[in-house]
Amino acid sequence: MQQVFAILIDGIIYASWLFIIAVGLTLIYGVMKILNVAHGSLYALGAYAATSLGGYWLAQGHAPLGSYGMLLIAAIAVGITVGPLIERGLLRLMYGKEEVVLVLVTYAVFLILEDVSKLVWGVDPLSISEPYGLLGNFEVADLVYPNYNLLLVAVSVLVGAALAWVLNRTRQGKILQAVIHDREMSGALGINVSRVYLATFTVGAILAAMGGALTAPSIAVQPGIAADTIVLAFAVVVIGGLGSLGGAALGAVMVGLVRAWAVHKWPEVELFSVYAVMALVLILRPKGLFAVPEARKI
Amino acid sequence: MRDRTTLLLAASLVALLVLGLILPQWINTLTIAVSWGVVVLGMMLMMRTGLVSFGQGLYYCLGGYSAAVLHKFYGIGDILVMVLTGMVVAGAVAAVLGLLMAKYRDIFFAMLSLAFSMILFGLLVKTQQLGSTDGFGLGVRSVAGLALPQGHERFVVFAASGVIALLLALAVHRYLSGHLGRLAGAIKDNELRVEYMGESVRNVIHLNYVISAALAGVGGALAAITVGHVDPEMSYWTQSGEFVFITILSGTGSVLAPFLGAIIFETVRSFAYEHSPNTWQMVLGITMLLVIMFLPGGLWSIFTRTRKEA
Numbered sequence: 001m002q003q004v005f006a007i008l009i010d011g012i013i014y015a016s017w018l019f020i021i022a023v024g025l026t027l028i029y030g031v032m033k034i035l036n037v038a039h040g041s042l043y044a045l046g047a048y049a050a051t052s053l054g055g056y057w058l059a060q061g062h063a064p065l066g067s068y069g070m071l072l073i074a075a076i077a078v079g080i081t082v083g084p085l086i087e088r089g090l091l092r093l094m095y096g097k098e099e100v101v102l103v104l105v106t107y108a109v110f111l112i113l114e115d116v117s118k119l120v121w122g123v124d125p126l127s128i129s130e131p132y133g134l135l136g137n138f139e140v141a142d143l144v145y146p147n148y149n150l151l152l153v154a155v156s157v158l159v160g161a162a163l164a165w166v167l168n169r170t171r172q173g174k175i176l177q178a179v180i181h182d183r184e185m186s187g188a189l190g191i192n193v194s195r196v197y198l199a200t201f202t203v204g205a206i207l208a209a210m211g212g213a214l215t216a217p218s219i220a221v222q223p224g225i226a227a228d229t230i231v232l233a234f235a236v237v238v239i240g241g242l243g244s245l246g247g248a249a250l251g252a253v254m255v256g257l258v259r260a261w262a263v264h265k266w267p268e269v270e271l272f273s274v275y276a277v278m279a280l281v282l283i284l285r286p287k288g289l290f291a292v293p294e295a296r297k298i
Numbered sequence: 299m300r301d302r303t304t305l306l307l308a309a310s311l312v313a314l315l316v317l318g319l320i321l322p323q324w325i326n327t328l329t330i331a332v333s334w335g336v337v338v339l340g341m342m343l344m345m346r347t348g349l350v351s352f353g354q355g356l357y358y359c360l361g362g363y364s365a366a367v368l369h370k371f372y373g374i375g376d377i378l379v380m381v382l383t384g385m386v387v388a389g390a391v392a393a394v395l396g397l398l399m400a401k402y403r404d405i406f407f408a409m410l411s412l413a414f415s416m417i418l419f420g421l422l423v424k425t426q427q428l429g430s431t432d433g434f435g436l437g438v439r440s441v442a443g444l445a446l447p448q449g450h451e452r453f454v455v456f457a458a459s460g461v462i463a464l465l466l467a468l469a470v471h472r473y474l475s476g477h478l479g480r481l482a483g484a485i486k487d488n489e490l491r492v493e494y495m496g497e498s499v500r501n502v503i504h505l506n507y508v509i510s511a512a513l514a515g516v517g518g519a520l521a522a523i524t525v526g527h528v529d530p531e532m533s534y535w536t537q538s539g540e541f542v543f544i545t546i547l548s549g550t551g552s553v554l555a556p557f558l559g560a561i562i563f564e565t566v567r568s569f570a571y572e573h574s575p576n577t578w579q580m581v582l583g584i585t586m587l588l589v590i591m592f593l594p595g596g597l598w599s600i601f602t603r604t605r606k607e608a
Contacts, residue, residue: 090587098404100350101590103350103408104590105590107583109587111582114579114580115576231416235416238413242405271416274416275417275420278409278416279410279413282409282410
């Protein structure tokens with residue numbers, strides 16, 4: 001029984017983390033049809049910026065609780081600088097190319113940013129562990145978890161709800177849906193498509209960086225986290241169906257629970273299990289669980 | 299215009315062997331370049347069909363591990379046997395997975411291939427018998443039954459790789475000039491019309507997939523023999539990404555292109571590793587962007603373009 005709780009709680013925590021990252025990826029794909037490999041780099045940059053800014057804050061002797069604000073500021077700072085830089089500076093020139101070529105373009109950006117973070121932050125592991133323990137612990141069936149994890153879950157629920165609200169209930173959301181549905185036609189109706197793209201990419205970038213900044217307290221921030229994370233995020237969005245908000249949520253929960261189950265019950269298949277689920281879903285539903293069917297164009 | 303590819307290939311092999319004799323310290327780099335060239339040769343075949351695999355590391359890794367397992371568990375140290383085993387294992391796995399893969403296109407093809415390669419990575423990382431994350435070493439003693447001469451092992455491995463690569467490149471060249479090979483480009487342009495002509499798109503893609511996997515298996519076995527070590531990173535997605543990179547860099551114009559691309563890639567890499575290890579990937583990324591923007595046909599298109607103008 002205790003193990004069931006452990007699997008559920010671990011799974012939900014892991015799923016929340018995955019969702020924050022994957023939802024940005026699926027948003028960018030849904031609107032711009034770009035499978036953004038550089039999303040992993042934005043995640044890493046967010047984590048690095050969080051260690052710097054949070055570490056600086058704590059070193060200055062300010063109130064430790066303020067470090068949470070620093071994590072948030074780090075994420076937003078990375079998102080609103082690097083995001084538009086990539087979109088305006090590079091992707092803008094590439095629209096209209098095949099989807100696979102766009103994957104390669106963002107892969108190139110990924111490679112560049114990988115070295116940028118090495119040059120700025122070095123290759124040694126960094127950490128900012130204070131915020132992780134600061135909020136105390138909670139206990140479920142004799143299992144002790146840091147409350148920080150609840151914060152993570154809350155943020156991911158909030159992000160999901162906010163995005164769903166914006167998409168379905170606001171004018172901006174309707175505009176976004178129009179652009180998703182038919183880019184040329186929306187442009188003809190007077191929607192500034194290029195600004196929608198810029199906004200979407202920036203929001204996606206902020207979400208990726210936020211995923212990184214919020215994870216930074218619980219991991220060692222070092223080269224390679226970008227590569228490890230982006231494939232997991234791919235698995236999540238592909239399972240849910242590229243471009244689907246609900247799909248990203250479902251994918252995150254599935255991957256989270258499967259991994260938690262594997263970690264507790266059968267550690268040998270931990271990594272394997274995630275990609276096995278991904279392959280299985282792709283085999284049964286080639287475009288993911290929640291993908292919208294598309295008319296065949298000749 | 300007469301086809302000079304055979305002549306060019308043979309000349310390149312001779313040039314490469316001479317280069318290896320003059321610069322013995324470069325032999326390992328060149329051998330790795332040749333083995334990666336074989337992998338990229340297969341990627342090129344897929345790309346001609348319009349498909350980019352982000353999981354070719356799967357077959358590269360299978361080839362490498364097949365060779366290494368032969369040595370570790372069966373005491374076999376013959377290069378030719380190892381390479382053939384790598385080819386057969388990779389090809390056989392691809393024949394099964396190809397049943398599925400042939401139905402997928404674009405990003406979904408890339409993602410499913412990525413998933414399969416990550417599955418192998420996840421398995422190997424947790425397999426203690428195969429050295430887990432560290433992998434394990436292997437050695438070679440002979441090539442096609444002839445013992446390696448003392449003190450010249452590296453050169454013989456290099457020469458053997460070169461000859462194997464030449465034979466494979468010739469075979470692929472013949473395949474591409476034939477009926478099935480030419481269908482690849484047609485499928486990329488318009489699948490539906492190929493079907494109307496009475497050809498099975500799925501079968502052609504399946505066949506090309508198996509060929510490209512077998513080539514990756516050969517490349518993996520050769521690389522494992524050269525390095526003397528295998529580890530699960532061979533199947534990680536960044537490895538596949540490097541293969542994609544070389545394929546884009548080379549272009550799909552000729553069977554020589556992959557080898558040219560791989561040699562440039564490996565040479566630049568060994569320089570960069572020595573002089574500035576932390577900007578190496580940046581150089582890669584910028585090069586890739588430049589190639590995509592200004593040379594969509596890859597490096598090889600430089601040659602074909604000038605020839606047309608002349």
